[in-house]
Amino acid sequence: MDRLRVLSAHLEPTAARGAANEDGTGVQRRDVRAVEEYEGFPQAQTMVIFPPAVSDVFRFDDLLSAEERGIRNRTRAFMEKEIAPVIADFWERAEFPHHLIPRLATLGLGGATLTGYGCPGQSMLGAAMGVTEVARVDGSISTFFLVHNSLAVLTIGLLGSEEQKRELLPHMAQLQLIGAWGLTEPSNGSDASALTTTARKVDGGWVLNGRKRWIGNATFADVICIWARNTDTKQVNCFIVRKGAKGLRTEKIQNKISLRCVQNADIYLDNCFVADSARLPGVNSFKDTNKVLAISRIMVAWQPVGLAMGVYDMCARYVRERRQFGAPLGAFQLVQERLSRMLGDVQAMFLMAWRLSVLHEQGKMTHEAASMAKAWTTLRGREVVALGRELLGGNGIVADFLVAKAFCDMEAYYTYEGTYDVNVLVAGRGITSSAAFRAPPPRQANAQVQA
Numbered sequence: 001m002d003r004l005r006v007l008s009a010h011l012e013p014t015a016a017r018g019a020a021n022e023d024g025t026g027v028q029r030r031d032v033r034a035v036e037e038y039e040g041f042p043q044a045q046t047m048v049i050f051p052p053a054v055s056d057v058f059r060f061d062d063l064l065s066a067e068e069r070g071i072r073n074r075t076r077a078f079m080e081k082e083i084a085p086v087i088a089d090f091w092e093r094a095e096f097p098h099h100l101i102p103r104l105a106t107l108g109l110g111g112a113t114l115t116g117y118g119c120p121g122q123s124m125l126g127a128a129m130g131v132t133e134v135a136r137v138d139g140s141i142s143t144f145f146l147v148h149n150s151l152a153v154l155t156i157g158l159l160g161s162e163e164q165k166r167e168l169l170p171h172m173a174q175l176q177l178i179g180a181w182g183l184t185e186p187s188n189g190s191d192a193s194a195l196t197t198t199a200r201k202v203d204g205g206w207v208l209n210g211r212k213r214w215i216g217n218a219t220f221a222d223v224i225c226i227w228a229r230n231t232d233t234k235q236v237n238c239f240i241v242r243k244g245a246k247g248l249r250t251e252k253i254q255n256k257i258s259l260r261c262v263q264n265a266d267i268y269l270d271n272c273f274v275a276d277s278a279r280l281p282g283v284n285s286f287k288d289t290n291k292v293l294a295i296s297r298i299m300v301a302w303q304p305v306g307l308a309m310g311v312y313d314m315c316a317r318y319v320r321e322r323r324q325f326g327a328p329l330g331a332f333q334l335v336q337e338r339l340s341r342m343l344g345d346v347q348a349m350f351l352m353a354w355r356l357s358v359l360h361e362q363g364k365m366t367h368e369a370a371s372m373a374k375a376w377t378t379l380r381g382r383e384v385v386a387l388g389r390e391l392l393g394g395n396g397i398v399a400d401f402l403v404a405k406a407f408c409d410m411e412a413y414y415t416y417e418g419t420y421d422v423n424v425l426v427a428g429r430g431i432t433s434s435a436a437f438r439a440p441p442p443r444q445a446n447a448q449v450q451a
């Protein structure tokens with residue numbers, strides 16, 4: 001049997017978590033031996049040896065160009081070989097694998113769809129394949145890229161000055177400078193356009209004051225795009241705040257159950273001065289923020305596709321390896337029903353996200369379509385990871401088998417970049433021409449009596 005063969009050397013998280021080691025990464029090297037040697041996990045391989053990709057039964061591969069397939073293939077190979085063996089350990093410790101950033105840079109995903117300034121000018125689908133394949137192995141690393149590429153880099157590329165683009169983008173494309181993107185505030189999440197962080201014009205620059213919450217990569221980012229309200233015009237503007245700026249403080253959000261490697265931060269801006277050159281000239285109102293979100297939402301719609309693909313692949317292998325009642329789990333009818341439902345979901349999710357990307361490339365995508373796709377892929381994604389979690393029994397709650405990690409990570413995808421609710425309300429507005437974001441005025445206490 002394949003699974004009994006001795007496997008080649010890989011990186012393997014240590015049992016002594018966080019123990020010091022030669023390369024200072026907190027990850028110990030040791031040979032991965034035959035699966036049977038792991039007492040706790042008989043009859044099944046962990047994600048250290050990543051399962052083969054088997055979810056493309058409808059051959060959506062044929063929908064990709066050679067270039068897009070190339071991005072997909074090299075990202076998949078890299079993630080399976082270099083990230084899968086170590087990432088569960090980082091996830092458990094809620095740490096980001098900083099030492100891997102130079103290796104991640106070699107993937108050529110930095111800069112994604114932007115052209116010029118050292119960026120690769122990928123097609124929307126090419127960039128989506130990068131996001132998806134990264135998420136197939138790890139949701140956190142996918143979000144690291146998403147925040148950097150589809151929020152920070154994109155904002156500077158679309159709305160920054162020539163000087164800002166020339167200075168920052170080539171280094172951001174190489175991941176020598178890492179970006180973060182600060183829109184959400186403690187009191188303004190779904191209602192982000194009501195943000196209250198202020199930007200006051202002073203001699204030679206701007207003074208920023210306020211709080212941001214949930215900002216991915218922010219504890220270590222070199223460049224943070226901060227969205228703030230101009231006290232003169234009352235409109236939303238955007239400013240580049242550099243690491244170490246006086247008046248900037250970041251604090252890591254602790255105890256997350258989802259995307260644990262992502263370093264989400266609370267940001268404190270206390271009389272933080274930035275020069276005039278830090279203001280992005282292309283941002284004059286929240287409408288400009290939406291130009292970025294319209295594109296990043298496409299990428300977020302792909303992330304659950306990647307997570308779900310990985311979970312399906314893991315389950316497809318697991319049910320062959322794990323035996324109960326004298327047969328592999330895959331022989332049982334109930335297991336097959338779950339697998340079949342998962343596979344249908346994964347493929348339908350791919351198709352909707354693919355169509356959304358193509359519509360964008362053709363200039364035909366609407367905000368409503370993007371929101372519907374993001375809401376729907378996260379909804380179906382939740383079903384896939386929940387079914388996968390069930391299929392793995394007890395191992396479904398152990399991060400080493402990928403599924404538990406993906407199960408938790410899907411929750412953040414369901415919530416960020418517009419919650420499921422907010423996105424279906426955007427879609428609903430398109431369907432009915434009636435916006436339902438605002439609560440109706442409270443009824444008078446005696447209204448019922450009068451009626």
Ligand SMILES: Cc1cc2nc3c(=O)[nH]c(=O)nc-3n(C[C@H](O)[C@H](O)[C@H](O)COP(=O)(O)OP(=O)(O)OC[C@H]3O[C@@H](n4cnc5c(N)ncnc54)[C@H](O)[C@@H]3O)c2cc1C
Nearest residue numbers: 181182183184189190214215216412416417418419421437
């Ligand atoms: C892991 C993670 C990473 C993130 N990264 C970033 C980042 O890098 N940068 C950034 O700026 N932000 C980031 N965010 C913030 C994210 O976009 C917000 O969390 C999200 O928009 C929801 O806001 P909230 O958490 O304040 O929830 P709330 O807005 O308080 O919503 C709470 C609940 O109420 C529901 N709700 C709200 N309004 C309505 C309505 N009108 N009708 C019906 N239901 C409603 C919501 O759907 C939700 O279920 C991140 C969040 C997470 C969890």
